[in-house]
Amino acid sequence: GAVVSQHPSWVICKSGTSVKIECRSLDFQATTMFWYRQFPKQSLMLMATSNEGSKATYEQGVEKDKFLINHASLTLSTLTVTSAHPEDSSFYICSARREDYGYTFGSGTRLTVV
Amino acid sequence: DQQVKQNSPSLSVQEGRISILNCDYTNSMFDYFLWYKKYPAEGPTFLISISSIKDKNEDGRFTVFLNKSAKHLSLHIVPSQPGDSAVYFCAAIVQGSGSRLTFGEGTQLTVNP
Numbered sequence: 001g002a003v004v005s006q007h008p009s010w011v012i013c014k015s016g017t018s019v020k021i022e023c024r025s026l027d028f029q030a031t032t033m034f035w036y037r038q039f040p041k042q043s044l045m046l047m048a049t050s051n052e053g054s055k056a057t058y059e060q061g062v063e064k065d066k067f068l069i070n071h072a073s074l075t076l077s078t079l080t081v082t083s084a085h086p087e088d089s090s091f092y093i094c095s096a097r098r099e100d101y102g103y104t105f106g107s108g109t110r111l112t113v114v
Numbered sequence: 115d116q117q118v119k120q121n122s123p124s125l126s127v128q129e130g131r132i133s134i135l136n137c138d139y140t141n142s143m144f145d146y147f148l149w150y151k152k153y154p155a156e157g158p159t160f161l162i163s164i165s166s167i168k169d170k171n172e173d174g175r176f177t178v179f180l181n182k183s184a185k186h187l188s189l190h191i192v193p194s195q196p197g198d199s200a201v202y203f204c205a206a207i208v209q210g211s212g213s214r215l216t217f218g219e220g221t222q223l224t225v226n227p
């Protein structure tokens with residue numbers, strides 16, 4: 001149990017376009033989901049905490065207008081990178097929290113902006 | 115402010131030997147600690163955890179030790195296998211509503227056959 005599906009696993013987009021990443025909890029309901037970003041050889045940096053039915057809580061330094069998070073249901077959170085630029089190229093990972101299984105991570109999305 | 119630190123970016127051991135990965139933390143409010151394993155281009159997978167009320171937790175080849183007074187934890191893998199080669203992250207949390215994980219920088223473990 002406690003499977004989190006993240007899609008797409010990789011995406012290449014042109015500079016200035018927007019990209020949507022989906023994170024789904026397949027067999028449990030997740031009231032809280034988390035979005036992380038990982039640069040090469042660095043730690044996972046928490047970007048925002050996504051709560052179902054309410055606005056996301058962004059970490060300091062993360063632009064909420066650039067990284068739009070929607071958590072419209074208990075099984076789906078989306079991260080939209082708006083007007084992407086090459087510096088947004090990174091590995092994005094979502095995580096869902098469930099009381100008995102702790103934290104389960106998605107498989108990540110490699111975003112490359114050209 | 116890096117509240118969770120893994121000072122060794124890499125570790126190389128021979129197959130069959132013990133691997134010891136270390137992690138230090140500064141926030142005394144952390145009361146639960148986790149270790150994750152991560153392969154390139156994949157999300158982290160949970161390995162083992164420990165509550166602050168314990169000083170040791172064992173699961174098969176993996177043992178986590180916690181020294182609260184030193185704010186230090188370590189992950190022991192014995193015997194190490196080539197398939198254990200991956201990046202290992204320690205993470206800490208203050209349990210409660212809205213709590214989130216704070217990760218260390220990770221240690222790349224390479225187990226040589």
